[in-house]
Amino acid sequence: MSDFRNGYSIPQTVDMSVDAGLRSFMLGVYNKVAIGLVISAALAWLTGTYPPVRDLMFATQVFPDGVTRLTGFTLLGMIVAFAPLVVLLGSNFVMKNPTAGGASALYWLVVALIGASMGTVVLVYTGASVVQTFLITAAAFGGLSLFGYTTKKDLTGIGSFLIIAVIGLIIAMVVNMFLQNAMMQLIISVAGVLIFAGLTAYDTQRLKMTYYALGGNQSAMGVATSYGALTLYINFINMFQFLLALFGTRR
Template identity: 35%
Template sequence: MHSLTQTQSVTLRSFLGRTFSWMTAGMVMTAIAAWFAVTNEGLFSFVRSNYFMLVLLELGMVFGLGFLINRISAATAGIMFSIYAVLNGLTLSGILLAYHVMGGSGPSPVVSAFITTAGLFGTMAVVGYTTKMDLSRFGTIFFMGVIGLVIASIVNIWIGGSALSMVISVVGVILFCAITAYDMQKLKEMALSGGDGFTQSEMGEKMAVFGALNLYLDFINIFLFLLRLFGGGRSNN
């Protein structure tokens, strides 16, 4: 890859800055929503009673944002992402509480998984930003990997084997680490192909929100798979 011009460097830094700002905001909203849910008995009861409805709403927000990103305004995209982040915090609250309690008096699996996730995510984001390898050729492989992972997870619900669960978790961590690098490279190429003023444009802001959603999903999936590994290992001791 050729060295970047000063204008390209400014555009790239600005776009990625907006993207990671949105991602960080989403993570904060998720954490706050989860905290409110576990500390408010009424809200926690509501989440438990309407869990599947909330999950369906989450999926609707994710797919809706993906399908409508070219038709909606940047403000609407930001609102949809924010709603999704809050809903995700609510639906994750029960899982986070269960694993936190599992930690007992020792280090919480939630904290350990989060710190490890941050390290892995940051490393793979740097790899995706700096690598000269064209990762787009692996897009289909990653997509099929995610489909296979979903199918294996559904099968594991019925089988309930700890060995299979561990394999799924390890594969999930590896797969979404790779997807993080893939998404990061796509965002870099998007910014560079957008031209001057891309970051300040309506489309640039929408793409920053959409890019934040992709990176957010990568981070959350790595975190959840690691949480299963750390929690499972602790439970077996």
């Protein structure tokens, strides 16, 4: 992902007092995350329950108990599932000097793709457990982000460790795709929740520091709002999916 802080140095000390500009900046980020989650939920419901769309993306089967369950992906479904990763990696090369409009378009594109691919959640888990897990994730996300916003402890070291941990988590997930080991999956899910919980606090603090570093540059803040929302949105989605894997009730 393009670094929206390019050209700006993070100050060693900043004024941690209440700042109307900072509140406005962070509110813009949170609003974008909230709208993104609503859009993702709507698209997940559409691709998971509306047969003409569902059948384009997912292979399903009606089981003897009358419940339609996911059995695989169509070619289109596979493309949509991997498209967010391709888009994010590609943006590093295409968007060397992102504009506010370009960063916003990237955010909404990723949100739409992830939302569409999450029809699997609707097909695999009961509606009640999806809603319950979403509410738990929202409460945890809010508390962790508030901690990152208010703490005076520098989370940079923790954040660097967690970013490395994400790489290890991805490798473990790929390996377990072949092993299909239940215990390893449990460990991956627990680790995933902890890693993205920590990243939520770290990324919130980083956004706050970035605001001060931008020094009122409105154009740069427009870019930072979208990239910040994208970072927090991805943290939320990952934490939600790992919690669902741990506590969700399958259909």
